[in-house]
Amino acid sequence: MLLIPCPWCGPRSEPEFQFGGEPATRPVPAAEVSDAAWGAYLYVRSNEKGPHRELWCHAGGCGQWFLMERDTVTHAVLRTHKPGAAA
Amino acid sequence: MRYSFLQLLKQGLSGQTGWPPAWRSPEPKRSYDAVIVGGGGHGLAAAYYLARVHGMRRVAVLERGWLGGGNTGRNTTIVRSNYFFPESARIYDFALRLYEGLSKELNFNIMLSQRGVLNLAHSEHDMELMARSVNAMLVNGIAVELLDAKQVRAEVPLLNFGPGARYPIHGGFVQRRGGIARHDAVAWGYARGADSLGVDIIQNCEVTGFRIEGGRVQGIETSRGAIAAGAVGLSVAGHSGVLAGLAGFRLPIQSYALQAMVSEPLKPMLNTVVMSPATGMYVSQSDKGELVFGGGLDLYPSYAQRGNLPVEQTVVAGLLEMFPAFRRLKLLRQWAGIVDVCWDYSPIIGPAPVDGMYLNCGWGTGGFKAIPAGGWLMAHLLATGRHHDISAPFDLSRFTTGRLIDEAAGAAIAH
Incomplete structure (x- = not known):
């Protein structure tokens, strides 16, 4: 069970949260994006073994999205921060 | 040694002291025609069919740990082919049909129990x-x-x-x-069968890098030295992304x-x-x-x-x-x-973005039931460089063309 520090609410237990995937930036302008680039945006992920950047949502709490760095081998939560805060 | 009732009787009378190891533990050679990374069911089956169906003998399987120590030994051993899409039904039923004849084919009881x-x-x-x-x-x-x-x-x-x-x-x-089958026996049976046809199964051998020249894979760096390879197959399940990273590409896999x-x-x-x-x-x-x-x-x-x-x-x-x-x-x-x-809960089988390298991955929660088919199709790719009809729809390119085989709903549950 993870103890996740929500940047708004403080430490809460894992079942309150929802994993939201790796952050990805949508390629633009749409008309100029190749099939390969669009496919990569939709489907390809870094899937890091070790420290991993992720979006999470405090779905059962404040409902806010935030960024988390988490180790995928040890499951240690390395840090969390609000979107837009210095990465 | 062929296992039989007579052999059992003979070994019993001599105090069970005459059984040879089921496979050798050879030192890796400097070069092979084909090297398969991953000594789970899929990798061992690929090696077996490479030797048996395609007549290739200079083949090695590299395993970081021990045979069947990953998902092959951790799954819940269910086999079935009740899939929604025609492409899926074809590949999973091909696997089930091979499973039905496997104990006899391998002379190794995989304890298949078709209990529904x-x-x-x-x-x-x-x-x-x-x-x-x-x-x-x-x-x-x-x-x-x-x-x-x-x-x-x-x-x-x-x-x-x-x-x-x-x-x-x-x-x-x-x-x-x-039904269900004995998961360890599937790995061991394929390992024994491949070994008897001359395949080198090398355990405790971690892949640390690939030698890629001109966009083509030439060999593998391992914890037990460099190995030259004509073709390389990756069957490493959850670590597919890690090996893809070593080879310089990324996959639509989590x-x-x-x-x-x-x-x-x-x-x-x-x-x-x-x-x-x-x-x-x-x-x-x-x-x-x-x-x-x-x-x-x-x-x-x-x-x-x-x-x-x-x-x-x-x-x-x-x-x-x-x-x-x-x-x-x-x-x-x-x-x-x-x-x-x-993303579509279907596997990726086919050429990797590096020439001479082939993928058999993305089976997600249901790889055990597919072992004979995954091995067969990987062997076909390694031997011919081309897709088998059954594997063609599962090519990596579907994540660019958008022609996914979306079994997320069809398969309904992890298994």
């Missing part, structure tokens, strides 16, 4: 969707039967048909040819922990495999008497081979809801494997 796989429906809406799936499977040539609640009760009377059932059972469907558990052993009382998408779990009884059960993926990507508590609680709660009689059982063991999940 029963999927439950818990509402009238479930029943309507299930009828649609069953129709699709029949069109795909897969024999399945739709059952009403009375028929389900006759088959598995222990299920919760009480008035207080949170998930009342409205019916289900069954694939009689589905690695998750999938957990399973067993209870203390009981006398025989469950003679089929039961799956319930609504309660998020599935269960069978092993030949040793333990209940073997599991459910969905853990909630976030992971490379840790252990499950997390919230999902374990969900799975156990689902089991007890479906079988109230199991309430007093003790849990014996719980574990997890790292599975490679594609």
